[in-house]
Amino acid sequence: MTPQSCAAVVVGAGPAGIAVMGNLLELGLNKIAWVDPSFDGGRVNRKYREVPSNTKVLFFQAFATGTQPFRRIIRSTPLPNAFSTLMKLDQDQTCSLHYAADMCRALTDGLLKMDAVVQVRGEVVSADLDDTTSQPQWTVHIRRQGTSNDQTATSIITPRLILCTGSDPTTPSIPIDADKLSRLDLDTVLQPSTLYHTLPRTEPLTIAVVGGSHSAVLALMNLYELARATHPQLRIKWFTRHALRYAEYRNDEHGAWILRDNTGLKGQAAEFAWAQLEDDKLPQSDAGRFIQKIPISESDEMDLYAEHLPQCTHIVHAIGFTRSPLPTLTIAGDRTKPIQDQLQWDSSVGGFLLPCGKDTAMVVPGLHGAGIAFPERVRDPFGNVEWAVGFFKFMKFLRRVCPMWV
Numbered sequence: 001m002t003p004q005s006c007a008a009v010v011v012g013a014g015p016a017g018i019a020v021m022g023n024l025l026e027l028g029l030n031k032i033a034w035v036d037p038s039f040d041g042g043r044v045n046r047k048y049r050e051v052p053s054n055t056k057v058l059f060f061q062a063f064a065t066g067t068q069p070f071r072r073i074i075r076s077t078p079l080p081n082a083f084s085t086l087m088k089l090d091q092d093q094t095c096s097l098h099y100a101a102d103m104c105r106a107l108t109d110g111l112l113k114m115d116a117v118v119q120v121r122g123e124v125v126s127a128d129l130d131d132t133t134s135q136p137q138w139t140v141h142i143r144r145q146g147t148s149n150d151q152t153a154t155s156i157i158t159p160r161l162i163l164c165t166g167s168d169p170t171t172p173s174i175p176i177d178a179d180k181l182s183r184l185d186l187d188t189v190l191q192p193s194t195l196y197h198t199l200p201r202t203e204p205l206t207i208a209v210v211g212g213s214h215s216a217v218l219a220l221m222n223l224y225e226l227a228r229a230t231h232p233q234l235r236i237k238w239f240t241r242h243a244l245r246y247a248e249y250r251n252d253e254h255g256a257w258i259l260r261d262n263t264g265l266k267g268q269a270a271e272f273a274w275a276q277l278e279d280d281k282l283p284q285s286d287a288g289r290f291i292q293k294i295p296i297s298e299s300d301e302m303d304l305y306a307e308h309l310p311q312c313t314h315i316v317h318a319i320g321f322t323r324s325p326l327p328t329l330t331i332a333g334d335r336t337k338p339i340q341d342q343l344q345w346d347s348s349v350g351g352f353l354l355p356c357g358k359d360t361a362m363v364v365p366g367l368h369g370a371g372i373a374f375p376e377r378v379r380d381p382f383g384n385v386e387w388a389v390g391f392f393k394f395m396k397f398l399r400r401v402c403p404m405w406v
């Protein structure tokens with residue numbers, strides 16, 4: 001079957017894929033293939049609906065109205081809807097992520113109705129670049145949802161392939177060999193309704209939480225709530241390698257800006273940490289009745305794990321996120337040299353470089369990325385460098401780079 005031709009193939013329908021679609025449509029691309037197994041708003045909807053946001057409602061609102069096609073969707077969606085619900089919330093406060101997830105689903109539904117959008121429910125498994133043509137040409141192979149054979153695969157030819165494939169919680173191996181220690185999934189711990197049913201209520205439980213940023217503090221908060229309310233035999237050992245760090249709202253000669261905008265605690269996690277987890281509060285705080293803090297460093301962590309983990313029943317790693325596996329990417333059909341694991345992300349243009357010799361790299365034509373897997377590298381007024389991860393940050397980045405892609 002001859003592959004159909006599209007102006008772009010966007011892989012992934014989380015917040016980043018949605019934002020890419022809005023921007024490319026606004027720039028006038030008129031046939032865009034959009035590939036995802038479920039088109040349900042991505043990970044925030046599937047896993048984190050119960051998580052409190054660490055950004056203010058106004059940033060979700062700014063995301064929802066960030067492109068002209070999105071504004072058209074909002075105008076044509078019957079009231080009441082996810083956008084009107086979001087608008088009624090206090091814009092200056094944080095909210096439960098289910099509001100943001102519903103907004104993403106409503107934008108997705110609206111985008112999928114547009115004539116310029118070709119919906120492909122499935123997974124991009126591989127893509128090959130023909131670099132002999134004047135314009136880059138990618139042949140993208142997609143396995144349709146729920147199938148495993150080639151007959152139900154489909155292919156699309158495109159000059160632009162955009163990876164918005166997201167990230168999964170980082171899960172290193174359990175540090176010691178302990179028979180009784182089982183892994184608790186971070187996604188379960190971030191979902192109190194599931195966590196409640198996952199952990200037995202009538203047995204002694206000791207849960208090791210590793211990490212010190214947003215996910216770890218929310219894990220501690222959710223486990224503490226269970227210990228306090230329904231699981232009286234639950235105790236927590238908290239392994240962290242640095243002091244708690246908070247976002248700091250500043251207004252100075254640089255204008256209004258946020259120190260540690262992407263790495264510091266914000267919202268409910270910051271409030272809980274500040275009130276109960278700080279070293280001078282934990283011994284007297286209510287959370288301190290259940291949580292034991294164990295400071296670790298790279299030099300002593302193995303000794304401390306060996307000492308404490310044998311007393312634990314579970315361990316949850318809350319130490320960040322790792323890019324989800326990318327499709328197999330090749331050049332000129334050379335399947336002996338897949339390139340996806342060698343790519344270097346260049347957020348200045350939203351593209352990729354491929355090392356090709358000592359100190360040299362080539363731009364991979366027509367290949368782009370966005371989202372938590374491929375965020376923008378930003379520098380604050382003090383010179384600190386961070387990766388900008390968040391709904392509105394994706395939108396801001398894409399408004400800058402998408403015009404270069406077309």
Ligand SMILES: Cc1cc2nc3c(=O)[nH]c(=O)nc-3n(C[C@H](O)[C@H](O)[C@H](O)COP(=O)(O)OP(=O)(O)OC[C@H]3O[C@@H](n4cnc5c(N)ncnc54)[C@H](O)[C@@H]3O)c2cc1C
Nearest residue numbers: 012014015016042043053054123124165166371372390391
């Ligand atoms: C716990 C948590 C809380 C967060 N809270 C906030 C917050 O309060 N405010 C904020 O602004 N940001 C927040 N973020 C950051 C960020 O907005 C989210 O991580 C967001 O989900 C990232 O969107 P994404 O589109 O990059 O990835 P995802 O939402 O993970 O979407 C990726 C999509 O790509 C699909 N996919 C992957 N591979 C393929 C393939 N080969 N073919 C087809 N489809 C594929 C996946 O199925 C998925 O649907 C939070 C992040 C986490 C982890």
Ligand SMILES: NC(=O)c1ccc[n+]([C@@H]2O[C@H](COP(=O)([O-])OP(=O)(O)OC[C@H]3O[C@@H](n4cnc5c(N)ncnc54)[C@H](OP(=O)(O)O)[C@@H]3O)[C@@H](O)[C@H]2O)c1
Nearest residue numbers: 052053054211212213214215216241269318319320321389
């Ligand atoms: N809405 C919310 O409240 C919420 C909740 C969770 C996540 N998020 C978002 O999701 C993204 C990821 O957040 P995250 O908290 O999961 O991860 P993160 O911000 O990447 O932080 C990971 C933390 O784990 C520590 N760490 C890494 N490896 C470790 C190890 N081997 N042992 C002990 N500690 C280790 C890191 O310490 P070092 O700095 O020393 O490396 C860092 O403090 C962020 O954008 C965040 O804003 C938001």
